[in-house]
Amino acid sequence: MRLRNISGSREIIGESRFVIHDPEAQKGNWHKIFGNNDPIRIEIGMGKGRFLMDMARMFPSVNYVGIEKYSSVLLRAIQKMEKEEKPLSNVRFIRMDAEMIGDVFGEGEVDRIYLNFSDPWPKDRHAKRRLPSREFLARYDGILKEDGQIEFKTDNEDLFRFALEELEPAGWKAERVSYDLHHDVDMRKDNIMTEYEERFSSMGNPIYKYVIVRQR
Ligand code: SAM
Numbered sequence: 001m002r003l004r005n006i007s008g009s010r011e012i013i014g015e016s017r018f019v020i021h022d023p024e025a026q027k028g029n030w031h032k033i034f035g036n037n038d039p040i041r042i043e044i045g046m047g048k049g050r051f052l053m054d055m056a057r058m059f060p061s062v063n064y065v066g067i068e069k070y071s072s073v074l075l076r077a078i079q080k081m082e083k084e085e086k087p088l089s090n091v092r093f094i095r096m097d098a099e100m101i102g103d104v105f106g107e108g109e110v111d112r113i114y115l116n117f118s119d120p121w122p123k124d125r126h127a128k129r130r131l132p133s134r135e136f137l138a139r140y141d142g143i144l145k146e147d148g149q150i151e152f153k154t155d156n157e158d159l160f161r162f163a164l165e166e167l168e169p170a171g172w173k174a175e176r177v178s179y180d181l182h183h184d185v186d187m188r189k190d191n192i193m194t195e196y197e198e199r200f201s202s203m204g205n206p207i208y209k210y211v212i213v214r215q216r
Pocket residue numbers: 001002044045046047048067068069070073096097098099115116117118119194195196197
């Protein structure tokens with residue numbers, strides 16, 4: 001998802017109270033930002049932030065950090081936050097490329113990672129850029145707590161099969177897998193839809209999901 005370059009978006013982001021502007025300086029100190037010891041869960045590639053905000057409303061005792069690469073997209077999430085009747089004190093945003101995630105969160109600081117409808121990067125030579133690739137799994141390993149989980153959803157079958165193949169060599173294992181989440185009696189129970197999920201499932205596409213943990 002890359003929206004047109006919206007003029008002024010960098011300025012609005014620069015002034016937003018919902019955005020952490022120096023995320024590297026917060027490494028190891030995220031609980032201080034939220035002022036509590038509640039778990040910290042992050043969505044990488046949050047887009048316009050609907051999933052993250054819905055989760056934050058439902059689970060006020062969990063802290064959520066949304067990570068988005070593009071200013072023009074982050075701007076939409078900020079605008080959505082500004083419209084909330086009651087500000088969501090358990091949400092913050094970061095504009096960054098997730099490649100640098102290890103510079104922003106300390107070891108074991110993150111309780112859960114959500115990857116929702118990550119860009120597929122279909123060319124083989126771009127496999128390392130896929131968010132569920134072994135290269136990214138190694139980065140997540142550095143920040144996720146010992147029994148932490150990663151949840152990944154997509155409607156892209158090729159990307160999902162690739163993601164499953166990456167698990168074993170990268171030291172992860174699947175706890176739960178669904179090839180049709182919306183018809184999976186068990187896994188659909190606690191499902192919160194993302195923007196892309198709503199769009200693709202309304203076109204009749206099955207939604208794939210895994211929940212993974214480390215092998216050790
Ligand atoms: N998660 C949202 C959803 O399910 O509706 C948005 C999905 S959209 C297809 C993927 C988003 O991930 C885009 O907004 C894109 O800019 C962001 N993204 C892709 N690669 C990223 C990266 N390396 N770091 C941070 N964000 C990234």
